[in-house]
Each structure stands twice: as C-alpha cells, then as structure tokens.
Amino acid sequence: MNVALRFDPVRLPDYCQALRQEVRAFIAEQVDKGVYDPNASEHDIESMKAFAKAVSAKGWIGMAWPKEYGGQERSFLERYVVSEEMLVHRAPTRKYFVADRQSGPTLIRYASENIKRQVLPKIIAGEAMFCIGMSEPNSGSDLFAANAKATKVDGGWRLNGAKIWTSGAQHADYMIGLFRTSQPTKENRRHGLTSFLVDMHAEGVTVNPIQQITGIAEFNECVFDNVFLPDDYVIGEIDGAWKQATSELAYERSGPERFLETFGAMRAFLAAVEGTDDPRVQEGLGRLIAQLHTMRRMSVSVAGMLEAGREPVTEAAIVKDLGTVWDKALPRELRELVSLMDYDKYDVAAYRERMNYFTRMSTKLTIQGGTTEILRGIVARGLGLR
Structure with missing residues (x-):
C-alpha cells in the first residue's frame, strides 16, 4: 500500500529569526529580575504565575489563535520559535503551555460559543492552567478502554471515575x-467517547499527586465523584470524540518539548568541557547535535503542516517517538562522554550535580503524551501496516 508520509523541508523565515532574538532578550530580562532561575530543577507555582503574566503582556499566549478570541493570528512557525527558546532556557511555562499548545485550539474548534467567550480570554491573560485527562488506571494509554463515565442528567452531566498520569493537575x-458516554460497538471500538471541559475546582474533584523519583510530583491521579457539568461543557460531538482526541494529540506530540526536556544536561556538559580538544568528546557531541538537528527539522516540518491546516497525526507520532527516545537517552550518552574527561582540568563535579536531576527526570519521557508502544502502533496504522 502506498501511503503519503511527508516531512516537507521547512525553513524558518527571517521574521521568525527576528522574533527569536526578541524572545531571548525577554527571557534574559526575566532572569535578571529574579522571576525564575533557569538552573532550578523545578519552578514553584508563583514563578509560573508571574512568568505567565509577563508572557501574556508580550502577546505570546494564543499568538496563533484567531483575533476574534484574543489571538494574534501569527503563524505556527512563530509560535514554534517562542516555544523552542522557552524550552532551551528552561522557562516556567507550565501555567499556560498546555492551554496554548492544544487545549485552546481544541476549544476554538469544538466548544460552544459561550465557553469560548468565557475561557479563552483567561488563557490569553495567563490566568487559566489546563491539564489533559486521557489515561486511566488499569488501561494506561489504551484510550479505547476508558471507563470513566459521563452520565446524562437534567441540565448537564455527572462524571464518575478516575484519570491518571495527569501532568500539572494539582495546579490546573x-x-x-x-x-465514556456509551459503550463501543462491534463495528466501531472508537464509538462512545466524549470530550468534556472539567472545572478542576468543582465539587467532587479530588487530585492525588504522584511523587516521582526526582522528588517532584508532576503527575497526578484525578478522581471524579458525581461531578456535575452543565450541558455546554461538552466539547464537540457526543460519542464521537476519538477524532477530536487524535487531532489534539497532533499538537501535543510534535513540538520541540518532545526532544528538549533534557537539553539542560547538554548545556551543562558544554559549559563543563568548554575548550576541550579531545576528539572522542568532539565526535560524541557532533553525533548528538546532528541527531538533534534532524529531529528539530522534522518538528518544524510538522509545525508547517499545522500552519497549512493539515492534521499530521502519523508524522507527529514519529516526532514524539524519536524525540522522547533520544531525550531519554541523552543523559546516559553524556555520562559516557564525561567519563573520558580529565577531572582535574574540567569542572565535571558541578556538571554531575545537574546530571543527577536530568537522569532521574528522563525516566518519564517515553510515557507522557502516549507510550512508545502506542505511538508505534499509530505509525504502523498510518503506513497501512495494520
């Protein structure tokens, strides 16, 4: 079977490069003001709030959205540049990032006009934090097996069940x-799932943080006990959310965050070995940078497809698979290179302190946003192999 799988060669235009310099200057200003520390392992919620307000004032939240809803109608490529610089400089973007990347576009496309007018301005102002409720206990990334239920009642719906591995839910x-709003059919296993906008402050919502090996609780279990939602909190078609979910994941899986989460380890390594003439270290770094450049080109290509109105679900899954596998392996690759260094000549001890954090943190990367196994199934289906 011939399948159209494309990564068009997209070059960032000059106006994107000018924007990059503006973003770098902004980040340097925020660091100088003490809004955040780029070397901190994790940022507190107050830093996230302050940074979100500053980014909002620059017009960089919802920048690719329609002006009708407060956006700037700038390109996905411009948004890509802003995201890339924020990631490289470890900015505390979590307050708004998920909403800007995928939740806002989903609401623009599928939500009622009332919800759009109510919620989108809060996102653009940097005041509304979103999380994504897909995975569940006992089913993980197999969304077809979702059992958390929404039951129709007078004036709305009642939610019962649980979601797990929900990033940032404790602050969302x-x-x-x-x-699940009805059971799947034999003919269509995708049938019966519906998307809802859930107020995380509503009565009956309980969030249980899950502490990770880093000592940070980034993931959470979310339990819903008879939570009431009004009718207009339904997002899109009842029983037909599967296509919406896969479209949403094209935004989530293709960005630079999929290969830059441990980039801080490489920056720390480069600082530690500055000036080295060891050919083994130079070769190793050259190989890693070439791999990074390749993934970046693929990610920019997907941003170009989104800009053109396409839904590159298979291409996004490839970027996420390759990116997170590489990102997870990067600390290990750098540990092998540092073993070649002269400890008396280079400040390897300071580097190792940073490396400890990135090594522990990297264990989550091939799970979040869809496991590697699930992604490869999506790629196989996209290639007509299953």
Whole structure:
C-alpha cells in the first residue's frame, strides 16, 4: 500500500529569526529580575504565575489563535520559535503551555460559543492552567478502554471515575477529559467517547499527586465523584470524540518539548568541557547535535503542516517517538562522554550535580503524551501496516 508520509523541508523565515532574538532578550530580562532561575530543577507555582503574566503582556499566549478570541493570528512557525527558546532556557511555562499548545485550539474548534467567550480570554491573560485527562488506571494509554463515565442528567452531566498520569493537575483550573458516554460497538471500538471541559475546582474533584523519583510530583491521579457539568461543557460531538482526541494529540506530540526536556544536561556538559580538544568528546557531541538537528527539522516540518491546516497525526507520532527516545537517552550518552574527561582540568563535579536531576527526570519521557508502544502502533496504522 502506498501511503503519503511527508516531512516537507521547512525553513524558518527571517521574521521568525527576528522574533527569536526578541524572545531571548525577554527571557534574559526575566532572569535578571529574579522571576525564575533557569538552573532550578523545578519552578514553584508563583514563578509560573508571574512568568505567565509577563508572557501574556508580550502577546505570546494564543499568538496563533484567531483575533476574534484574543489571538494574534501569527503563524505556527512563530509560535514554534517562542516555544523552542522557552524550552532551551528552561522557562516556567507550565501555567499556560498546555492551554496554548492544544487545549485552546481544541476549544476554538469544538466548544460552544459561550465557553469560548468565557475561557479563552483567561488563557490569553495567563490566568487559566489546563491539564489533559486521557489515561486511566488499569488501561494506561489504551484510550479505547476508558471507563470513566459521563452520565446524562437534567441540565448537564455527572462524571464518575478516575484519570491518571495527569501532568500539572494539582495546579490546573480546567481539564479537557475523555469520558465514556456509551459503550463501543462491534463495528466501531472508537464509538462512545466524549470530550468534556472539567472545572478542576468543582465539587467532587479530588487530585492525588504522584511523587516521582526526582522528588517532584508532576503527575497526578484525578478522581471524579458525581461531578456535575452543565450541558455546554461538552466539547464537540457526543460519542464521537476519538477524532477530536487524535487531532489534539497532533499538537501535543510534535513540538520541540518532545526532544528538549533534557537539553539542560547538554548545556551543562558544554559549559563543563568548554575548550576541550579531545576528539572522542568532539565526535560524541557532533553525533548528538546532528541527531538533534534532524529531529528539530522534522518538528518544524510538522509545525508547517499545522500552519497549512493539515492534521499530521502519523508524522507527529514519529516526532514524539524519536524525540522522547533520544531525550531519554541523552543523559546516559553524556555520562559516557564525561567519563573520558580529565577531572582535574574540567569542572565535571558541578556538571554531575545537574546530571543527577536530568537522569532521574528522563525516566518519564517515553510515557507522557502516549507510550512508545502506542505511538508505534499509530505509525504502523498510518503506513497501512495494520
């Protein structure tokens, strides 16, 4: 079977490079003001709030959205540049990042006009934090097996069940969650799932943080006990959310965050070995940078497809698979290179302190946003192999 799988060669235009310099200057200003520390392992919620307000004032939240809803109608490539610089400089973007990347575009496309007018301005102002409710206990990334239910009642719906591995839920104001509204059919296993906007402050919502090996609780279990949602909190078609979910994941899986989460380890290594003439270290770094450049080109290509109105679900899955596998392996690759260094000549001890954090943190990367196994199934289906 011939399948159209394309990564068009997209070059960032000059106006994107000018924007890059503006973003770098902004980040340097925020660091100088003490808004955040780029070398901190994790940022507190107050830093996230302050940074979100500053980014909002620059017009960089929802920058690719329609002006009708407060956006700037700038390109996905410009948004890509902003995201890339924020990631490289470890900016505390979590307050708004998920909403800007995928939740806002989902609401623009599928939500009622009332919800758009109510929620989108909060996102653009840097005031609304979103999380994504897909995975569940006992089913993980197999979304077809979702059992958390939404039951129709007078004036709305009642939610019962649980979601797990929900990043940032303990601070989130809203969730876009996938709930079962009817049973799947033999002909269509995808049938019966509906997306809802969930107010995370509503009565009956309980968030249980899950502590990771880093000592940080980034993931959470979210339990819903008879949570009431009004009718207009339904996002899109009842029983037909599967296509919406896969479209949303094209935004989530293809960005630079999929290969830059441990980039801080490489920056620390480069600082530690500055001036080295060891050919083994130079070869190793050259290989890693070439791999990084390749993944970046693929990610920019997907941003170009989104800009053109396409839904590159298979290409996004490839970027996420390759990117997170590489990102997870990067600390190990750098540990092998540092073993070649002269400890008396280079400040390897300071580097090792940073490396300890990135090594522990990297264990989560091939799980979040869809496991590697699930992604490869999506790629196989996209290539007509299953």
